[in-house]
Amino acid sequence: MxxxxxxxxxxxxxxxxxxxxxxxxxxxxxxxxxxxxxxxxxxxxxxHAGARALASSRTSVLALVVPLRVDVNVPVIMQFATAVVTASRVHNHDVLLLTKDEGTAGLERVAHSTMVDALIVMDVERDDVRIPALRRLKQPSVLIGLPEAPDGIVCVDLDFEAAAAETLRHLSFHGHRRIALVGPSPAVYKRGTTYAERFLTGFTETSAALGLQTLAHPCEPGREGVRACLADIDAQLPGATAFVVHNEEALRIVLEELQASGRRVPADVSVVAVCPRDVALNMPLPLTSVDIPAHDVGGLAVETAMKLLDGRHTEPVRLLPPTLVERESSARPPD
Amino acid sequence: MxxxxxxxxxxxxxxxxxxxxxxxxxxxxxxxxxxxxxxxxxxxxxxHAGARALASSRTSVLALVVPLRVDVNVPVIMQFATAVVTASRVHNHDVLLLTKDEGTAGLERVAHSTMVDALIVMDVERDDVRIPALRRLKQPSVLIGLPEAPDGIVCVDLDFEAAAAETLRHLSFHGHRRIALVGPSPAVYKRGTTYAERFLTGFTETSAALGLQTLAHPCEPGREGVRACLADIDAQLPGATAFVVHNEEALRIVLEELQASGRRVPADVSVVAVCPRDVALNMPLPLTSVDIPAHDVGGLAVETAMKLLDGRHTEPVRLLPPTLVERESSARPPD
DNA sequence: GCCCTTCGTCGAAGCGCTTCGATATGTCGG
DNA sequence: CCGACATATCGAAGCGCTTCGACGAAGGGC
Structure with a gap:
């Protein structure tokens, strides 16, 4: 060489x-x-990367911590990851892949041994134990998600509260007054991934502001979970004319079950999904949806890390405005 | 520090x-x-990782090249990736994540600048242009997949030929004589990812060996694709009593369409899937399946890379034997 | 009792790069 | 025509580690 x-x-x-x-x-x-x-x-x-790192104390490598859980949302995670890699390359950086299961130790290992210039952490929970550890590192970090107390650690995410508001405004505008939310599984709320709560907050508040009759209900995975959820909704909010589905896994089944119960979409009920664009497009019917812009969020995370690295100013929390795209699953309610 | x-x-x-x-x-x-x-x-x-790399010319980092394509199989890719990371950590190595879209240049960049000790490359195609490039690098590499001419580059993968054989033996053993294969989409064959061909080869050869009447048919994505595929099969191999599905994306729809056409699984037709275990388990009915052991293959890839790194002997091609697990979707054909 | 090993430790030379003065060469105003 | 100053380049120090040869101290065989 x-x-x-x-x-x-x-x-x-x-x-x-x-x-x-x-x-x-x-x-x-x-x-x-x-x-x-x-x-x-x-x-x-x-x-030689090592020589360069030694002499300059910069590595041109970013750490990316992904959740290892295979249970849910894997495609979204992959979208984040590829977005982060692609964006990093634009800035002449590479990406070191860590899994969440290494926990705090993994972060400290790569940071202390100076393998990376900055860290991007996905799937942060409300009181994530990694946050205090991150704060102690000499490298800056960016969280994807929004914990309770980021305290000086920069966060980026989709504005889920605004997403809920946008969804309800859309449905309300078309004349819907009784609207149900099929939410994530209870496990998601319990785990403390705050996007679920934030969406719920936006849903509840906007519902009140617009004077709608709404019901929010978590939804267990699998067909049984969806059936139970829909049955509860039918019982507690009979005659709902619109369903907001914030649960990718349940989405397809919800559509099937609505159909099975004789409700046509969108003639009888409207459905608005909160999911990545391609998921919304690959349903039997192209769904009106609020996009989860994994690509943009990943790119923004890298962008933010770069700003921190060269000492530019950054807002502590950056929530991307949601985009609702009207497709074929939403319409006016039946008279 | x-x-x-x-x-x-x-x-x-x-x-x-x-x-x-x-x-x-x-x-x-x-x-x-x-x-x-x-x-x-x-x-x-x-x-300090850089200092160490400089002095010892070893980095304790492996490169992992993943396909960027979002179209298909994302969860499997993610499984490979996490398996590789986990296995690497066991050997005190970290993983640098590259995307396939950087092509040959990406490989050369990380190799020439001595960022990694070895490379693991996923989604290799029949005449992958990256193979000659890899051969020129001073770092060893391991392919996940099996190109036409690996020529000295070590490959690991599931033995898809054996998987097909195993599947047919299982069905034949239970008395099935007319068996259809719902294959991957034509795009997969065209792209030259050889696992599709290898499965097909095994299917055809074993079919002949066992004297079965079989038909293999690729399957376009989406409900329409599946319908067309099943219609063709019904026309060209009427009365098939078993369907082998080597197409994750189509799997759920195949089940739905069989049901829609009045065929009960497994009473009227048996279904055997080739897919990761969790996919087989998360269908409406737990499916008899040949597992795609992403975790094992990823682990083996790392293991192999480690062997190469410390100069131990390695077989040039290592194909993992398939495992068929009988669940509820296969039974004897109706009389 | 001597020589030869083996064991445990040290010192110093680099690995290949960045970066901080210092130096050399112009350029320009007064 | 001289000092002040910018511009282009060089040399050397040093980043933090590994590794090789050397060396004193024990231990063993004869």
Whole structure:
């Protein structure tokens, strides 16, 4: 492998000049730069990452912590991950993949051994034990999600409260007054992933503000769970004309069960989903939905990490505004 | 951050002794080792990864290249990825996540800049352009999949040919003679991911060997695709008593469509799926299935990479034997 | 009792890069 | 024509670790 010295020799300059050509931190004349670049290309020189990290104390690597749980939402997680990798590459960074099951120890390991410049942490819970640990690290971190007390750790996420509001406004605008929410499974609420609560808060508050009659109900996974949930809704909010589904796993089954009970979508009931765009499009009927923009959130997380790394100002919490796209599953309620 | 010198001073030894305690490459007396370890713990010393990589030319990092395509099989990919991370940690390695869309350039970048010790590449195609590039790298690599000409690059995968054989043997044993294969979408065959072909080969050969009447048919995604596929099968192999489904995406719809056409599973027709265990279990009916052991394959890939790294012998191609688990979707054909 | 090992430890030389002065060469105003 | 100043480049120190050779101290065979 060629070293910076080989390049310097080949170009007839000193190693430091090569370094400055590479980093652009000092002015280099056009001719010199050209010679150096020619030598780099000819020798196929790639700077040694370790040496660079040692000398500069920057690694050009970001840590990404993903949940290991296989139970739910895997495609969304994958979307986040690929978005983070893609965005990192744009900034000339690579991504070190960690799993949540290593917990605090994993974060400390990669941070203390200076393997990464910053950390991006997914699936943060309300009182996530990793938060105090992150705060102690010398590297900055960005959370995807919104814990109770981020206290100085920057968070990015979709604005789920606004998403709920947007959904209800859409349905209300079309004339719906009785609206049910098929929420995530109780396990999600219990785990303390706050997006569920935030959506619920937005749902409840906007419902009150708009004077709607609504019911929110969590939904266990599987067909049985969905049946039970819908039965409860039918009992407690009979004649609901719209269903908001914030539960990807249940989505397809909800549609099937509505159909099975003789309700046509959207003629008899409207359905609005909260899910990634492609999920909404791959249903039997293209669903009106609020997108979960994993790609944008992942990109924003990286962007934010980069800002922190070069000391630029960043808002402590950044919630992306939701986008509701009207498709074929929502319409006016029947008269 | 404490350095090895700080530890050495605290323990009253030389830095090299600390290093040897850490690496175990030279004998160290029990007392000295204890003192050093105490100092390490007290100072919270973590060796600087860059410095270590520079001095030892080993990084303790593996590259993992995942496909970026969101179209299909995302959960399986995620399973591979987490398996690779988990297995890597067991061997004290970390994982650098690359996406396939960076292509050959990405591999060369991380390899030439000495960011990784070895590479694990998923989603390899029949004539994958990355293979010649990998061969040129000084780091070893392991492919998950089986290209046409691995030529010296080690491959690991499930033995899909054997999986097909196993499936047909199971059905044949229970008395089925007319068996249809609902295969992956034509796009998968076209892309040249060879697992589809390998399964098909096994299916065809075993069918001949057992004297079965079979039909293999690819299946386009979506309900329409499945309907078309089943219609073709009904036309070309009427009275099939068993369906082998090697298409995760189509699986649920196949079951629904069979039911819609009045065929009960398993009373009227048997269904055997080729898919991850959890998918088979999460269907309306627990399916008899051949597991796609993403976890094992990922683990084996890492294991193999480790072998290559310390120069141990490795078979050039390692195909895991399939496991068929009989559940509730297969039975004897109706009389 | 001497030589040869083996064991446990040290010292120093690098690994390949970045970065901080310092130096050399112009450039310009007065 | 000189000092002040910007511009382009160099040299050397050092980032924190590993590893090789060396060396004193024990232990063993003869």
């Amino acid at each position: 060629a070293t910076i010295n080989d390049v310097a020799r080949a170009a007839g300059v000193s190693p430091s000049t090569v370094s400055y050509v590479l980093s652009g931190r000092r002015p280099i004349s056009a001719q010199t730069r050209a010679r150096v670049q020619a030598a780099i290309a000819e020798l196929g020189f790639h700077p | 404490a350095t090895i010198n700080d530890v050495a001073r605290a323990a009253g030894v030389s830095p090299s002794t600390v290093s040897y305690v850490l690496s175990g490459r030279r004998p160290i007396s029990a007392q000295t080792r204890a003192r050093v370890q105490a100092a390490i713990a007290e100072l919270g010393f973590h060796p």
